[in-house]
Amino acid sequence: MPDAIPSTEAYLMLSGTLFAVGLVGVIIRRNMITVLMAVELMMNAVNINLVAFSHRFASLEGQAFTIFIITVAAGEAAVGLAIIIQLYRLKSTINVDDARSLNG
């Protein structure tokens, strides 16, 4: 059986695990850079799903959308890191819990 590549379900389970780990990271970490890394992890999990279904339905649409998601992730990382740098300049901290000026 030379063509026995992993099934769609296996990919979905892997992507679900990665998404859950990323979600936990977004919620529990205080370091803003690590939070942004966890967001990237979640986006990657979504990409795995899209590529798996693109293969399942033999269509390029999923891969095209993966390219766009990677583009959005790059822009999001750039702007998010700029915000983190500016926050560090203003507050000398990058803890999520300390950035609460808008908290009334």
Add this chain to the structure above:
Amino acid sequence: MSPALLVFFLVGTVAVAASILVVAMRNPVHSALFLLVTFLCVAILFVMKGAEFVGAVQVLVYAGGIMVLFLFVVMLINVRHLPDERVLSNFWKGGLAVGLAVFILFFTIIRTGVYHDPVASDKALRSTYTYHHRKVQQPDGTVARKLFRRGKVVGNSEAMGMALYTDYLVPFEVASLFLLVAMIGAIVIGKRELSAIEEENVPAYMLERVKTEHEVKEGMSA
């Protein structure tokens, strides 16, 4: 177990373990390096599903671009963590509960055997089409040139390029505009405001930097 499945389980295990370490590491540099491992593993998984172009973009953009950006910022702001400092948020228990709930939710949604994987053939992911004219005999005897579409098996990269520049041309242009806006936004947000020196609560290092900047400028003009 076929070699492909073996590779999948190995790479998938490494990806999940590295992703857990991304979240668990205290030092952001270690997190970034484990994130790199995860991205490379995911790129291998993409290639296994016939998405060679997306795998290459994953390596180039994620592992090459975004990771360098992250490491730059980690080095730039250089936060020193005390050994006994808390790294977890106040509601880390709730976060773990939410993560576990989502994990269980996914695994109850995904039922094995529902998707009926067809015989593995990624021919459609590697094929595109070309247009060509052909002379057609009309019913009234005249000859007309008509446009026909002909399928063609190429590579995944060429098929993706064809799809991006034909079917997805408008989203592609919007994405380029989005990148331009993101670049301008990042520059504007990250720019240092020299007028901030008049405001209160300016960190000491910033005052120093502004002062040296003025000194350098005066030295150059003198």
